[in-house]
Amino acid sequence: xxxxxxxxxxxxxxxxxxxxxxxxxxxxxxxxxxxxxxxxxxxxxxxxxxxxxxxxxxxxxxxxxxxxxxxxxxxxxxxxxxxxxxxxxxxxxxxxxxxxxxxxxxxxxxxxxxxxxxxxxxxxxxxxxxxxxxxxxxxxxxxxxxxxxxxxxxxxxxxxxxxxxxxxxxxxxxxxxxxxxxxxxxxxxxxxxxxxxxxxxxxxxxxxxxxxxxxxxxxxxxxxxxxxxxxxxxxxxxxxxxxxxxxxxxxxxxxxxxxxxxxxxxxxxxxxxxxxxxxxxxxxxxxxxxxxxxxxxxxxxxxxxxxxxxxxxxxxxx
Amino acid sequence: xxxxxxxxxxxxxxxxxxxxxxxxxxxxxxxxxxxxxxxxxxxxxxxxxxxxxxxxxxxxxxxxxxxxxxxxxxxxxxxxxxxxxxxxxxxxxxxxxxxxxxxxxxxxxxxxxxxxxxxxxxxxxxxxxxxxxxxxxxxxxxxxxxxxxxxxxxxxxxxxxxxxxxxxxxxxxxxxxxxxxxxxxxxxxxxxxxxxxxxxxxxxxxxxxxxxxxxxxxxxxxxxxxxxxxxxxxxxxxxxxxxxxxxxxxxxxxxxxxxxxxxxxxxxxxxxxxxxxxxxxxxx
Numbered sequence: 001x002x003x004x005x006x007x008x009x010x011x012x013x014x015x016x017x018x019x020x021x022x023x024x025x026x027x028x029x030x031x032x033x034x035x036x037x038x039x040x041x042x043x044x045x046x047x048x049x050x051x052x053x054x055x056x057x058x059x060x061x062x063x064x065x066x067x068x069x070x071x072x073x074x075x076x077x078x079x080x081x082x083x084x085x086x087x088x089x090x091x092x093x094x095x096x097x098x099x100x101x102x103x104x105x106x107x108x109x110x111x112x113x114x115x116x117x118x119x120x121x122x123x124x125x126x127x128x129x130x131x132x133x134x135x136x137x138x139x140x141x142x143x144x145x146x147x148x149x150x151x152x153x154x155x156x157x158x159x160x161x162x163x164x165x166x167x168x169x170x171x172x173x174x175x176x177x178x179x180x181x182x183x184x185x186x187x188x189x190x191x192x193x194x195x196x197x198x199x200x201x202x203x204x205x206x207x208x209x210x211x212x213x214x215x216x217x218x219x220x221x222x223x224x225x226x227x228x229x230x231x232x233x234x235x236x237x238x239x240x241x242x243x244x245x246x247x248x249x250x251x252x253x254x255x256x257x258x259x260x261x262x263x264x265x266x267x268x269x270x271x272x273x274x275x276x277x278x279x280x281x282x283x284x285x286x287x288x289x290x291x292x293x294x295x296x297x298x299x300x301x302x303x304x305x306x307x308x309x310x311x312x313x314x315x316x317x318x
Numbered sequence: 319x320x321x322x323x324x325x326x327x328x329x330x331x332x333x334x335x336x337x338x339x340x341x342x343x344x345x346x347x348x349x350x351x352x353x354x355x356x357x358x359x360x361x362x363x364x365x366x367x368x369x370x371x372x373x374x375x376x377x378x379x380x381x382x383x384x385x386x387x388x389x390x391x392x393x394x395x396x397x398x399x400x401x402x403x404x405x406x407x408x409x410x411x412x413x414x415x416x417x418x419x420x421x422x423x424x425x426x427x428x429x430x431x432x433x434x435x436x437x438x439x440x441x442x443x444x445x446x447x448x449x450x451x452x453x454x455x456x457x458x459x460x461x462x463x464x465x466x467x468x469x470x471x472x473x474x475x476x477x478x479x480x481x482x483x484x485x486x487x488x489x490x491x492x493x494x495x496x497x498x499x500x501x502x503x504x505x506x507x508x509x510x511x512x513x514x515x516x517x518x519x520x521x522x523x524x525x526x527x528x529x530x531x532x533x534x535x536x537x538x539x540x541x542x543x544x545x546x547x548x549x550x551x552x553x554x555x556x557x558x559x560x561x562x563x564x565x566x567x568x569x570x571x572x573x574x575x576x577x578x579x580x581x582x583x584x585x586x587x588x589x590x591x592x593x594x595x596x597x598x599x600x601x602x
Contacts, residue, residue: 031457052457058487060480063446067484070386070450073435075378076457078450093440094477098447102427102437 001213001223002192004176007148012168012204013111015150017042020079023158024050030158031071034081035061040170041081041111061086062094065106069098072105077158080106084113084167085126088133099163100136107157108133109166113143114254115282115299116171116204116292125287131259133165134232140164140185141232143253143261145206147175149229152183160185167203169254171292174207186230188238194224197310198242198249202228202261205252205280205301212306223310234264240273248313249277252306254296257281276316278309322366328537330402331361333599335568336592337398337411340601343588345415348423351578352469353395355500355563358540360399363465367544372404375432383462384435384451388444389469389498390424391580396433397421401602405433408602442475444468445495449485452493452556463551466495471503474512479524485556486525493556494547498534500565502576518560527557534563569594 023030024046032046033055047054057064061082068078080087087110088095099106110129117125133141140162144150150168157164181189191206192213201209206227213223224242228234243249249269251262262279269275282299296302334357342348364370368383387396394414401408406420413419420431424439436447448466455462472478485493497517505511521528527550531543543559550557565579566572569591572583583591 031453055453057484058480060477060484062442062477063449063480063484066443066446066477066481067450067453069436070447070452071454072450073377073379073447074451074454074458075380076454094443094446097437097440098443104436 001194001217004191004210007175009172009174010147011170011172012144012147012150013040013170014042015144015147016109016111016154016168017045019151019154021045021049023155024053027077027158029075029077031055031076031078032081033057033064033068033078035059035064035086037082040083041109043081061091065091065094066098068106069102069104078106079109081109081111083124084110084129085124088129088165089126092132096136100139103138104163105161107164107166111168112170113167114169114204115287115295115301116169116254118170118292118295119289121289122286127256127282127287128259129167130231130253130255130261131263134259134264138163139232140230142185142230143167143203144229145203145227146173146177148177148179148181149183153229156183156185169204173204176207176210183229186233186235188235189227189229190224190238191227192225194222194246196222196246197314198224198226198246199252199306199310200226200228200239200249200261200265201252202231204254208301208303209252209306211303212310215303215307216310221310221314228261228265231261231264234268236268236272239265239268243269243273243275247317248275250280250306250309250313251277252280254301255281256284258284276313278313280305280309322541324538324541327361327365329597329599330365331357331537332568332595332597333402334361334395334398336595336597336601338394339583339588339591341394341397341411341414342582344412346582347415348394348582349391349580350394350582351502351565351572351576352389352392352498352500354569354572355535355565355567356392356395356467356498357568358535358537359467359496359561360395361537362540362544364399364403366541368465369462372433375405377435379435379451380458381460381462383465385465386436386444386448387425387438387467389441389467389472390438393423393425396425400433406431411602441469441472442477445478445481448493448495449481449490452490453488455492464493466493468495468497470497470499470501470514470517471508471511473497473514473517482521482524482526489554490556491552491554494551495556495558496561497558499560499562502565502579504576504579506576521558525555527555528560529557530560530562532562534561535567
């Protein structure tokens, strides 16, 4: 399989922060908004460099989404930044009416998604956001996997006209996507080719999928690793091309198994080319306090879980 | 600004009421009460106060005054004012709330109706959007004004107060808001459903310039009240006007009651109402 050397270790949210500062210089229409979480979203550099285009809304997420919709109406490109929980569930109706239905060019950027937010616990660990955002007509949903890809995704969505949900996280994780790897919204990336099973992974689980592929290879199993960074619109062609070769699928995500990547891939398979599919994700529960690593283990989101799921999927082939 | 022709504007306001009733009657649904109560405000804004360009509508509205309706259920009065000021053909009013229409039950950009910049209907969101445009105008050094209308019942939504806190903090003195104080909401009088207390005191405490138009269904009073509020713009604070109106204003059996908030008149009621609304304008 193809090797991805670790280029360093950083949090994905820092990729967002670096890209925002770059965008501030590149595009004078870019405006950053936050609801009292500038530091957590790594927006401090943007704030320093472009204070007139930095909007501190205070702890008022609903107002932030509405203001962003207004800024977009007037031709600005607003990026809202808060935790994933407060970016979605808390403001669903504001996003639905003022952003999605009104088709505003708002970029909803969400950090601290999933269980790897860690010690703060389930009140802050949203595992339903991908599903919530996927259901909104016209909403693009992106979940990049490391610092480099988050940076590339942030730059890419500024060029795209329309509402976008960009989800990333808090913990420091390996950087393995080469800096020059192109990022195209809606275009999956085959990270490593294989013939026995297709592993579709998003976000923090992409690294785990690569680790799983190594373990599977040691056991003589050839896994194809596909990075689905864009959950919507999903790359149907890439999914189908892979399963037509392998005959079975595993999906891996830091999200409830309902509503997220697993359902998105499953519905593509069901409508076009049904094959056995196993779901690695949180099994319809809330999270809890703990270190990110402890939680990844407890909630079944590690490479070992992907390995087991891959074997199960292969065993279900006809 | 030109001297207002109060006589002419009053005729338009009556015509908006005729349009509202005929639109709501034709599809037997919609919200005539609050729409009729705001006929003078919409006439004043669209036919006198706002600097706008109906024939060349853009979402961005750069260099123009822009208007946001937060209490979207009074769409009939807005649609009538938009059509009659030239945003879209008058005959389109007949498609209100019908299948394949640009005139949805609540206003939306989704069908591309000129004059509308954001969807509203789910309450409490309009002021935030207006603030976004006001911020953009400040960034662009665009001296025009952002207008926004909210309902009084709508003040029960929490998001309104998030926005109310933001605008003065950010010195958005290019923002001129109105609250339609008609004292009614679907389930009854506002002071029975959930008492609003003093909205004037609340907004003053939040840092707004607050004025009052006591006779919101008197065209002269509305025009002078708007002029007075405009004079307060550009001085470091957003401005809000308590516009006291009567729900269902202009038709005796509809006036001052929440019962006409969201129901349509029948044939006899329409005929009786229209007979009270005579004007030198023409129906669509």
